[in-house]
Amino acid sequence: MTLMAPFRDDTRGNHGGDRIAALVGAVPLVDHHCHGIVRTPLTRPEFESLLCEADGPGPWHGSLFDTQIGFAVRRLCAPVLGLEPHADPDTYLARRAELGPDEVNRLLLRSTGVTEYLVDTGFSPEHSTTPEELAACTGATAHEVVRLEALAEQVMIEHGPRDFADRCREQVKRAARTAVAFKTVAAYRVGLDLAPEHPSDAAVFTASVRWASDIERGLPPRMVDETLTRFLIWTALDTRVPIQFHVGYGDADIDLARADPLLLMPLLRATAALNVPIMLLHNYPFHRHAGYLAQVFDHVFVDVGLSLHNVGTAGAARILGELLELAPFGSVLFSTDGYGLPELFHVGAQVFRQALSEYLETVVAQDQWTESDAIRVARMIAEGNARRAYRLGDRTGSG
Numbered sequence: 017m018t019l020m021a022p023f024r025d026d027t028r029g030n031h032g033g034d035r036i037a038a039l040v041g042a043v044p045l046v047d048h049h050c051h052g053i054v055r056t057p058l059t060r061p062e063f064e065s066l067l068c069e070a071d072g073p074g075p076w077h078g079s080l081f082d083t084q085i086g087f088a089v090r091r092l093c094a095p096v097l098g099l100e101p102h103a104d105p106d107t108y109l110a111r112r113a114e115l116g117p118d119e120v121n122r123l124l125l126r127s128t129g130v131t132e133y134l135v136d137t138g139f140s141p142e143h144s145t146t147p148e149e150l151a152a153c154t155g156a157t158a159h160e161v162v163r164l165e166a167l168a169e170q171v172m173i174e175h176g177p178r179d180f181a182d183r184c185r186e187q188v189k190r191a192a193r194t195a196v197a198f199k200t201v202a203a204y205r206v207g208l209d210l211a212p213e214h215p216s217d218a219a220v221f222t223a224s225v226r227w228a229s230d231i232e233r234g235l236p237p238r239m240v241d242e243t244l245t246r247f248l249i250w251t252a253l254d255t256r257v258p259i260q261f262h263v264g265y266g267d268a269d270i271d272l273a274r275a276d277p278l279l280l281m282p283l284l285r286a287t288a289a290l291n292v293p294i295m296l297l298h299n300y301p302f303h304r305h306a307g308y309l310a311q312v313f314d315h316v317f318v319d320v321g322l323s324l325h326n327v328g329t330a331g332a333a334r335i336l337g338e339l340l341e342l343a344p345f346g347s348v349l350f351s352t353d354g355y356g357l358p359e360l361f362h363v364g365a366q367v368f369r370q371a372l373s374e375y376l377e378t379v380v381a382q383d384q385w386t387e388s389d390a391i392r393v394a395r396m397i398a399e400g401n402a403r404r405a406y407r408l409g410d411r412t413g414s415g
């Protein structure tokens with residue numbers, strides 16, 4: 017596969033830097049956290065509503081093309097669709113409509129250099145592609161990540177609170193046979209200040225009866241209970257499959273102050289001896305806190321996915337550098353957190369390559385690192401760490 021390195025500047029005459037840029041521009045990527053894409057045509061407000069964590073364009077903040085991600089889409093995606101870089105939003109969207117969703121998805125996704133996707137299927141699955149469909153339109157391999165809250169909600173809808181703990185254990189065990197990881201959105205539901213103890217079956221029964229009575233009173237079947245969240249996490253840990261935690265930055269549904277990864281300290285201490293990888297996703301603006309946790313807990317892995325494309329090219333190398341201050345290089349992963357728009361996958365991959373390349377060129381130019389160490393670390397972060405942590409060599413996936 018030929019990969020693009022659009023950020024490469026051949027005029028610099030810095031041969032070490034050129035070699036690093038060429039390597040980082042071509043290294044295959046494992047995207048360890050993303051979602052499906054939308055395959056229907058989109059209006060401008062619909063497109064803007066998927067661009068960042070805002071609900072959509074608003075009377076005060078205006079168009080969401082006037083953001084770092086909006087500018088990055090115009091710069092990096094327009095040329096892939098045959099336009100000049102920085103094409104204006106209406107020209108860009110007209111070209112998108114002319115090509116049609118399937119061709120746009122194909123062009124933008126096949127040029128990311130991502131060879132494996134780990135796809136969270138728990139959010140708006142009715143509107144987006146399955147892992148199999150994503151694999152088919154990207155030519156990559158896709159693996160499913162099962163969301164624990166969605167699994168528990170399905171059990172509650174189908175069976176009610178009777179035998180809730182046993183049925184969840186059964187479902188989690190079954191999912192672990194094919195899923196590459198579990199994911200929890202505890203940060204969105206109850207916050208990350210989770211008690212470290214494994215709850216008893218009696219406590220789980222009481223909580224599930226209370227939840228069932230809320231549903232009977234007309235509340236949506238949304239699991240927002242701290243005891244049940246902890247029960248699901250411990251149940252998933254029993255299968256020894258890695259667990260991803262949403263951390264930090266997200267849409268307005270999240271109470272960001274309760275999404276600081278330092279709140280997970282007690283649970284991380286309690287789970288350390290199990291040696292099951294715990295993946296802290298996104299982390300921004302707490303990525304330095306996450307880097308610390310990755311250093312002190314061997315089983316903790318971290319990324320700055322989602323934030324890199326949202327802070328744009330100018331800030332991405334700095335954010336990645338801040339994560340790499342404390343996080344051991346063997347604990348850092350790559351993700352796009354692409355959702356809905358293929359543009360987010362494309363920009364996520366390109367901005368990551370550019371940020372990593374800039375960071376490595378700087379430390380090599382200052383003789384802090386050797387070039388061979390820089391290249392080795394690039395491969396670890398881009399794909400090697402994810403392959404090890406998720407045992408991707410043992411998994412077939414779709415594609």
Ligand SMILES: [Zn+2]
Pocket residue numbers: 049050051136353355
């Ligand atoms: Zn996500």
